[in-house]
Amino acid sequence: MRFPLADCNSPIVESMFESITEKLTAAFSRLTSRGKLTEANIQEGLREVRQALLEADVNFKVAKDFIASVTAKAVGKEVIESIRPGQQIVKIVHDELVALMGPTDGYIHWQSSGPTVILMAGLQGSGKTTTCGKLAKYLVKKGKRPLLVAADVQRPAAIQQLQVLGKDLGVPVYAEPSGRPPKICERAIGHAKETDRDVVILDTAGRLHIDAALMQEVKEVADRTKPDEIFLVCDAMTGQDAVNSASAFHAQLPLTGVVLTKLDGDARGGAAMSVKAVTGKPIKFVGLGEKLDEFDEFHPDRMASRILGMGDVITLVEKAQASLEQGKVEKAAEAFMKDQFTFVDFLEMMQQVKKMGKMKDILSMIPGLGSQLKGVDVDDKDIGRIEAIVQSMTITERLHPELFNGSRRKRVAQGSGTSVEAVNQLLRDFQQMRKMMKQMKGMMGGKLGRAKMAQFAKLKGKGGPDSEAFRKFQGGLGGPKR
């Protein structure tokens, strides 16, 4: 018997836990724990960083500049003894990425007199109309009275699309059957004033940044309506070309922010970095699904992890938390830290695992993993069997697993309707886990270590205590690699 996650084919576990940290740890393995970081000794590691950025679709020029700035920041730094150089570089890289893409900024400039105007612009199919609906919903929740304006007269049924969204939300939609968008938008603002709407959201047609006529048209919309906010809507799956389209929109329109859509997939989302780099405008919101409430403020730290291929661990954990009982998870994490992790905590964790339900959906948020999860089933039966084994242990045994001798193992096997091998396997994995925890604890002192530990415990609860997965995941979080 194996634990759920261990049943996954190894490439899955591999890709899930193989991360930039692990690669960097390998790249820096020859660097001793004393001395300074120099341009020469970090070069190989930064090659890995560059590779990660390119795989994430960060524009190659942006990646190049970024590496140069990281090099400048890292060179001369003392190698901190408690951390490996690989982790140290990852931290520098991560921090730099966060700084580049941040800060979190959901601020909207409100017009003091008259309605606030928000213009949505972008390429075809990037998600403008949906984002208009999402933003309207978000603003209604904040007590605003938005008016949606259908200024896409290009795409068939674009007006109806917005009207359907408006109807769902109970938000009025201004539309004219034909005519030029600049005029339509101008009249829409008049209409908003007459009908006492305090926010006007303009949904424009998708256009290519090299389409001079259409770029002129959207510029005209902006000139006539003087928007307080102009958001560029960008698809998270965009590749290298993101810099070209974003800089063209930026040149034509006084952009104030960016909305990054379709982050609910497994794209690494390097476009976020490219777009921020060329426009300098904050990424304000993200789209996390087709439904109108699947919308959030942008979190640069999460995005940084995602781009580096570490997975959007925080969002993952948040999703997991929704189905977990916080207190119990924390207790398990505490036990981790205190080196007192027993089968009692373990059982609790297993029971939390069961609550997770749609684990695959959550796992699929890890970049590169989603596509490989097909056909892998996280088997509830395995969890059930593990539970049965633990439940057949006496309380004393659960608290002191070292008591397990041959006859106890046999008894537990019989009691749980499993086999001695199954019990042995579980005990082995459990010991392995404990050992890991000790090492981890030794390595990660202080607040950071604690936070990570708690985070890990939560994830652990989800994934099942598989020692192999645990080891790799630990590597992914910057743990010691064996």
Next chain:
Amino acid sequence: MAFGLGGALGKLRAGLQKTREKLSQSLKGLFAIGRKLDQDLIDELEEKLIAADMGPATATQIIDEVKAAYKARAFKDPNDVYVFLKDKIRALLGGPDAGGDIRFAATPPTVVLVVGVNGSGKTTSIAKLASILTKEKKKVLLAACDTFRAAAVEQLEIWSQRIGVEIIKAQTGADPAAVAFDAADAAVARKVDVLLVDTAGRLHTKENLMQELGKIQRVIKKKLPDAPHEVLLVLDATTGQNAIAQAKTFREVVDVTGLFLAKLDGTAKGGVVIGIRNEVGLPVKFVGVGETPDDVERFDPDAFAEALFE
């Protein structure tokens, strides 16, 4: 050949004109007289490939071949490098399965299922296929199986009216597989030549939505065991490396036969199709070069490679 090229190739060329100019300009710049094929040059060359969205892995593979060829003294002047790269790309993207011949059923109707992530260009691409087929005097029927997105049915309906073809549809929220079944039924009853099935955009990571797609295909098969004869994955040319995961996952759920590369009229180069061909094996069949039904080309690997590296 199902789709006549006519003078249409010019459109793809025009669409890729910028790409070509930029790339050959910069490549020429790279191979200034007397310059050696050193690490700097290799890096720059690699950047060019990556800028076209080929991805670091595929780019490295191609660069390694350039290096090997260089060591074997295959290059006499800079132009040899273009020829080499062009040949590589062309060889990779070509083959009997590449290019836009729709595989017609032995006995009609031929069923073409169109799939892809959100907003990639599926519905517009269907309009394009319908337009070409209609011009070839084929009787076309559309199936509006995107019953999820707001006004998706209306969008396809407008196209059907503009092109002058019939459509099978249901209310938003209806079971898309049921619509597909009705459409397959109608295609037989109405003696249609080609049934084009539009589906809702879905991210390949959404297990339940992918299963829904699998069901659509199964239901069609129930009515017409050989169908769908063609399953086209519509890819937005601006998409980066995620397209590879898309291709892999969609192919696991439905029998994808090829790619429809939409939005190639922008500045994006669509180089990820090279990675897809390399890793997943799928050929490109058509390219979209605009928003009207006429803006479609049969994919031609020669023209594509030529346009990229000429």
